[in-house]
Structures are given as C-alpha cells and as structure tokens.
Amino acid sequence: MDINFVIEKFALVTALFAISLVIAMYSTYAERKVAAFLQDRLGPDRAGPFGILQPLADGVKMFMKEEIIPGNASKWLFMVGPGLAMLCACIGTAVIPWGQDLNIGGRVVPLQVTDINVGVLYIFGVVSLGVYGVMIGGWASNNKYSLLSAIRAASQNISYEIAMGLSIIALLLVTNSLSLKEIVEQQHGFGWNVWVQPLGFLIFMVCSFAETNRAPFDLPECETELIGGYHTEYSSMKLGFYLFAEYINMFVSSAVMATLYFGGYNYPFMDTVAGLSWVTPNLAAIFGTLAFFLKIFAFIFFFMWVRWTIPRFRYDQLMNLGWKVLIPLAIANIVITGIVIAVIKF
C-alpha cells in the first residue's frame, strides 16, 4: 500500500471529522440565533462578539456537569447508546464527494474518502443504523418515558425508511448509478436532479426530517409528553453526544440531499468560471467545494426554519403521513419515472 495514499486518506478523514464537529458545534449556535430571529429576539449575545463563543461555553458546561448513571440502568448499554449515536452520525460522511479531484504535486487527490459503487445504499444503511443509539440508550435508562421514546423512534424510523428508499429508487432509474461520485458528475453545471425528480426530492426531504428526528417529526423527544424523551436520564457529555449527533445527522443529511438532488459541487456557469485565465484547476475545484458547502448551509438553515415555524405532529398524524401519503406518492413517482424513461428510450 502506497504511503502517500494512507497519508492523504488519513488527512481527509481527520479533516472531515473536524469539519463535522465544528459545523455541529456552530449549528447549535445558529439554531438559537435563527430561533431568535424568527421570534424577534436577540438570541445568545453575551459570550464574545455576537455570542460566537457560546458553543465553547456550552461545551465546557457539558464536560463539567456531574455524570449520573441511574442505579437500575444497564450500565454498559447506557454508555454504548450515545457513543453509537455519535458513531453512526459521523460515518456517513465517508462516501460523499466533497469536490472535484485536486492535483497536489502531480498526485491526483480525490476529495472523497471512498467511492464505493454502492454509495447510495451505504448512506441508506448508515441512516437505518442511526436509530440504535436512541433505542439502546432509551431502553438502558430503565425509565418508562425513555422506553416510550425509544419505541417511538424505532417505529418512526422504520416507517419513513420505506418511503425514503422508494424515493431513492426513482432517482436511481434516472441516474443509472449507485455511486455518489458518478451521480454528482452527471449533474454538471445546472442540470441538477431536482429538476427531473421534484416529487422524489420532496419525499426524500420529508423523510430526512423524520430520520434525523427534527421538528416537526421530533416525537421521540416530545417534551410535553415524554419529559426529555430518550435522553431523560442522561447528563453531562453523554447528553451532549446525543444533542451533537442530531446536529451532525442534520449536516450529513443536508450534504446527501445536496449531493443527490442539488448537484453536489456543481454550480451554474462553472465552465465559464473554470475557463477564466486566473483560475487554476485546483482553484476551480475549491470553488466547487465552497458551492457545495453553501448548499449544505442553506439546507441546515431550512431545517431550522421549519423547526421554528411548524408545530410538532401528533403521533397518528405522523404515521398517516408516512404510510398513507408518502409511500403511495413514492410508488406513483417510481411508476411515472419508469414510464417516462421507457417512452424517451422508445
């Protein structure tokens, strides 16, 4: 194995991990600022200018708090829960193409940890695994509210996974590839998949909200019914891990949505920009990556916007939406896509 290969992958993984954590950290700050903006308040503004040191203060607070493990809790699983939530949140970034290949000293460095040819399914697998952290933590707490929350999380996750998978199938009919890198390459310039799969995108987005447990689908942590939900018994950094995992999930699902439907690192007039005399290929790739992050931030803002605008669903409404609206819509979308593709080919 080439030593340069190991170094470059290691650097990329470290950078991705750091970026995920920093974005998650500042998402907590952004969430409070967005909430304040939407509710005509100021939001955090004490720690540093505009309160930008607030996430650090919160982090220190989390570490300093007393760590409590309930007496009758299953101790080992109680600790595994938040760790698993965090792990599942972080590994999703491995298959996302973050930019065009860079050329460093004659070496082609892809800005993607690994381009497995089942990338879409890998993301889907990681998403479906994410619920274990919540379930195990909720059960191990030995608290009936936590248990109810864990059960809610499981049934919600399973229900929305089906619609999500079906919306991905319609997308795959269009792209003919399961590799995320290829899917992004196909959307060169402004030919994004959202133009051909608008309904599929809508279904995928609603399901992403449900899979990340974000409002209006945050029933597992519905405080009016379940106190704190699955993390009722958690304190200190274990609680911090659960909250952090939610924000990393939000970041990863924003990245996935931007990759699958909004062209990833492609942006309109990218060929014109790349053709300018002062733009080297590396610089053009960096512009693409910046465009990608801009899209991700737009999605994260959208997540927050929805959270502070729309009230939480009732549980039966959630199940009705998942099974009776989204799944039939997703199946209709597959059939229509299939017919259109057959007609075009004919």
Next chain:
Amino acid sequence: MGTSVFYVVATLSIIFSLMVIFAKNPIHSVLYLIVTFFTFTVHYVLLNAQFLAVVNFIVYMGAIMVLFLFVLMLLNLNKENEPNKSAFVKILGVIAGGCLAVTLVGSFKAVAINSPMVLKNPNLGLVKNLGKELFGPFMLPFELCSILLLAAMVGAVLLTKKEEKANG
C-alpha cells in the same frame, strides 16, 4: 491477508452467535444477533459481494433487527415471567437440534464437492453483474420470490383485519 481476516471475522461470528444463545436477557441477545449480522456483512465484503453486503446491512441490521428490538422492548420480558421449561421439552429440543445439525453437516458436505460459484466470477457480487444475472437467467425464480413475499404481506394484513372484526 484475505484468509487471515476471514478467520478473525469467522471466529467473531461464532463467538457472537454463541452469545446470542447464552445471553440471559433477551434484549442483550438481540444486540448480539445484530453484531453477528454485522460480521456477516464483513464476510460478504470479503467475498466481493458488495450489493449483498450492503443489503444485508440495511435489511437485517437496519430494519428487521430494529423491529425485533422494538417488539422485545414492548413485551418487557425478564427472568421472572420466563416460562419454566420441563425436562421433556428440553430433551425434545436437544433431539430436534441434533437432527438439524446432521442435516446441515450433510448438505455442507455436498457443497464442498462443487467448487463455489464465487470463484468462477469474482465480480459477480457487484450491483450491475448481479442485476443482469437476476433479471436474466434467474428471472422466473426471482419474480416468484417476490410473489411469495407479496403473499406473506397480504396474509399479514388479512390477519389484522380478522382481529378487528372479532373485536368490533
């Protein structure tokens, strides 16, 4: 490299499968089963069957085991309400298990004679090749399988409907 990884993962599979049986708590048992399925996923990757690996990951680990865990959490099984098994049932269990073991050993012996399918075409497990294989020569069995699954689904729906009528 491949063989040594296989032996490590295979040992782990066996250890975790045994833990599934020996765990006292049903929830722990299911969690061990999930880890066992994860080791199976690694086996599929080692066989270069990427699609099978990731589908095993999604369907077994991500969906079926979540439902298992879900049901067990709802049932709230623990030691106190575990039914006492009589010696007769235990002996019957041992006999049935022994019969299964004999059948498995017999069938694996037959398999060992034929060379495994994977060796003939190492890229068979990639999505494209697998799809061509499934929708080409194996079209009919594949579609029959899906009808079987559909029948099971309709049956399950019908069972819940019957329950409703009896109650109402």
